[in-house]
Amino acid sequence: MMEFEKFRELLRADRSIRRFDENKRIDESVLKKLVELMRYCSSGRNLQPLRYRIVSSADECEKVFPALKWAGYLTDWDGPKEGERPTGYLVQCLDTDLTRNLLCDDGIQLQALTLGAQTLGIGGCIIKSFNVDIIQKGLHIPENMKPLYVLALGYPVEKVVIEDIANGDIKYWRDPESVHHVPKRELSELIIS
Numbered sequence: 001m002m003e004f005e006k007f008r009e010l011l012r013a014d015r016s017i018r019r020f021d022e023n024k025r026i027d028e029s030v031l032k033k034l035v036e037l038m039r040y041c042s043s044g045r046n047l048q049p050l051r052y053r054i055v056s057s058a059d060e061c062e063k064v065f066p067a068l069k070w071a072g073y074l075t076d077w078d079g080p081k082e083g084e085r086p087t088g089y090l091v092q093c094l095d096t097d098l099t100r101n102l103l104c105d106d107g108i109q110l111q112a113l114t115l116g117a118q119t120l121g122i123g124g125c126i127i128k129s130f131n132v133d134i135i136q137k138g139l140h141i142p143e144n145m146k147p148l149y150v151l152a153l154g155y156p157v158e159k160v161v162i163e164d165i166a167n168g169d170i171k172y173w174r175d176p177e178s179v180h181h182v183p184k185r186e187l188s189e190l191i192i193s
């Protein structure tokens with residue numbers, strides 16, 4: 001059984017990563033292994049309506065990348081440069097033949113995916129800002145599969161640190177050494193008194 005402290009550390013280390021070693025590709029079998037974890041996630045009405053398009057080849061990764069918008073708060077950064085781009089993606093899709101009314105299955109599964117990836121030394125970034133058309137057409141995703149999120153994955157080359165929020169500012173930022181800082185609310189703010 002996993003100890004609470006170990007779980008807490010795993011979660012603390014599970015930061016959004018946006019710069020990767022593009023020479024270190026993720027094998028398709030590893031991405032499949034992550035998708036297999038989805039079988040064990042809770043699901044509203046136990047409908048299990050989410051599906052995944054696995055992207056692992058360099059060719060397909062190149063098709064996905066231009067569709068993505070990175071780090072809105074870093075206004076002077078256009079996203080990872082060549083050599084630091086993701087080496088795998090999971091496109092989470094809703095099977096609209098089953099339902100259009102999703103509960104929170106998407107978030108539950110995304111968190112399980114990033115935690116699972118983390119245990120394999122793989123970093124990721126959940127991406128909601130993306131061009132659906134480019135993804136759907138570029139990857140030949142059937143019309144009844146609605147892309148909800150893109151999870152960008154790869155072996156990290158960036159350092160990310162958590163810090164307490166100062167002056168209520170939740171915007172993440174990068175220091176001159178390129179370390180990415182993520183302000184998090186303190187426990188006292190999370191608990192309603």
Ligand SMILES: Cc1cc2nc3c(=O)[nH]c(=O)nc-3n(C[C@H](O)[C@H](O)[C@H](O)COP(=O)(O)O)c2cc1C
Binds near residue numbers: 018
């Ligand atoms: C639902 C959701 C949507 C997100 N969409 C994007 C996105 O479109 N682009 C991006 O660069 N990061 C995106 N992120 C990553 C967040 O910016 C990141 O989670 C936040 O800055 C906190 O950093 P942390 O994940 O390291 O805690 C998203 C995260 C979540 C949970």
